[in-house]
Amino acid sequence: MRPGINATQTERIIQALERAGYQATPNRRLVAELVASADGHFTAAHLLDRGRRERVTIGRATVFRALDLLTTLRVVERLDLPSGSHAYVLCDPDEHHHHLICSSCGRSEDVADGELPALIERIGRRSGYRIEAHRLELFGTCPRCAGAEADR
Amino acid sequence: MRPGINATQTERIIQALERAGYQATPNRRLVAELVASADGHFTAAHLLDRGRRERVTIGRATVFRALDLLTTLRVVERLDLPSGSHAYVLCDPDEHHHHLICSSCGRSEDVADGELPALIERIGRRSGYRIEAHRLELFGTCPRCAGAEADR
DNA sequence: GGCCGAATGATACCAGGTCTCATTCGGTGC
DNA sequence: GCACCGAATGAGACCTGGTATCATTCGGCC
Known part of the structure; x- marks a missing residue:
């Protein structure tokens, strides 16, 4: 292997x-x-x-x-x-989630946030749209890369 | 013109x-x-x-x-x-916002939600990532298209 | 072992976007 | 009004990510 x-x-x-x-x-x-x-x-x-x-x-x-x-x-x-x-x-x-992506190393983590649906529902109500899909992507620096950066 | x-x-x-x-x-x-x-x-x-x-x-x-x-x-x-x-x-x-896009007619609306930053901050704290950017896109049917659909 | 549909690879193709380079344009100083 | 220079432009080559086509091969089942 x-x-x-x-x-x-x-x-x-x-x-x-x-x-x-x-x-x-x-x-x-x-x-x-x-x-x-x-x-x-x-x-x-x-x-x-x-x-x-x-x-x-x-x-x-x-x-x-x-x-x-x-x-x-x-x-x-x-x-x-x-x-x-x-x-x-x-x-x-198996579960609906979003991605948190490290812009430095590319590693990605699934994040599930229970409050997003409520937020989206609110936006739907306010706008009059029937919201059928959404996508949330988060970009940042993972702890490992942040640590490596600090070491330098 | x-x-x-x-x-x-x-x-x-x-x-x-x-x-x-x-x-x-x-x-x-x-x-x-x-x-x-x-x-x-x-x-x-x-x-x-x-x-x-x-x-x-x-x-x-x-x-x-x-x-x-x-x-x-x-x-x-x-x-x-x-x-x-x-x-x-x-x-x-002039202001940070996200897009709400009608999948039927393509019209798009800016949405600003005051609670998203708090949610993102929470995710950052929980994951240890330093979150630097995010993108939220919402897809659905706008009121006009929903109305037209209902008429048929 | 034979059959049939699913899977494969080669290749052509397409769309969206970038690069290059020679030409042209527009604003500025005179 | 004119010369100058950098910015903007168009044509076209090119690149990348992805799809369509089609003949061949594979794998599971009888």
């Missing part, structure tokens, strides 16, 4: 695939491993690169298709970084 | 440019007019299209450059639609 692979996470992803009735093909396993071992957010290009460095060949389209699949299974979510580019993060499919 | 142009908005945009020390060239004026008369959010391609239909020639790069400029002046903001594509909206540069 490759170094840095988180076997439990990989299994979790594979199981999500199988539970939804998709084949756990070698390619999808590979993508699952790459995703599970990514530290923080990543892009499709990033996965392809890592794959290539480990001498595994996998088509670009296949990676995109796998990410798509994982996105619809909510195992992975697509982020819009402030730069305007897209990235993906591994996350918990 | 073109039909549907909101002269006051156009002037507001031009003034923001001049205040920041940029030339209010005919091209930038044109972009300002197109932006001011857009109903809801729009893309660069959309502006180019409208320009072309009105037989005005303006380079693609110029439109992107103008939008960039307006974005840094905060007269316009870039949105990330749920589809993953980008759009721009005209908005108020």
Whole structure:
């Protein structure tokens, strides 16, 4: 097994695939491993690169298709970084949450805040809109990076 | 003057440019007019299209450059639609706010909620992150579109 | 072992956006 | 009014992220 692979996470992803009735093909396993071992957010290009460095060949389209699949299974979510580019993060499919992203190292954390729904409901009432979806993204510096910064 | 142009908005945009020390060239004026008369959010391609239909020639790069400029002046903001594509909206540069976007007609409204900062501060404290930026986007159906739907 | 639909890879393609570079424009000093 | 210089422009090449097409291959099931 490759170094840095988180076997439990990989299994979790594979199981999500199988539970939804998709084949756990070698390619999808590979993508699952790459995703599970990514530290923080990543892009499709990033996965392809890592794959290539480990001498595994996998088509670009296949990676995109796998990410798509994982996105619809909510195992992975697509982020819009402030730069305007897209990235993906591994996350918990079971509860609604938002992402807190470290702008320095890219690590991401799921945050659930119980009060956001109330706030959104209030905005809906005030504006007359029927609010159907929302997205909250938080960007900052994680404790580890903040510590490293302070050390210098 | 073109039909549907909101002269006051156009002037507001031009003034923001001049205040920041940029030339209010005919091209930038044109972009300002197109932006001011857009109903809801729009893309660069959309502006180019409208320009072309009105037989005005303006380079693609110029439109992107103008939008960039307006974005840094905060007269316009870039949105990330749920589809993953980008759009721009005209908005108020003077106060921090978020966008409420009608998924049916694309109209967008600025919303300011006084309680969000407190919520974010709480998340920061709980997670240990130093939160530096955030983005909240709300998607739904505006009263007008909801009404039209109900009529059918 | 054979069948069939799902998965794959190569490749072409598309959209949104950026870069480059030669040209033109506009404001300023004279 | 004119010359000058930096800012703005347009054309087009280019890049990146992502999608569509299509022939081939794979995997699970009978």
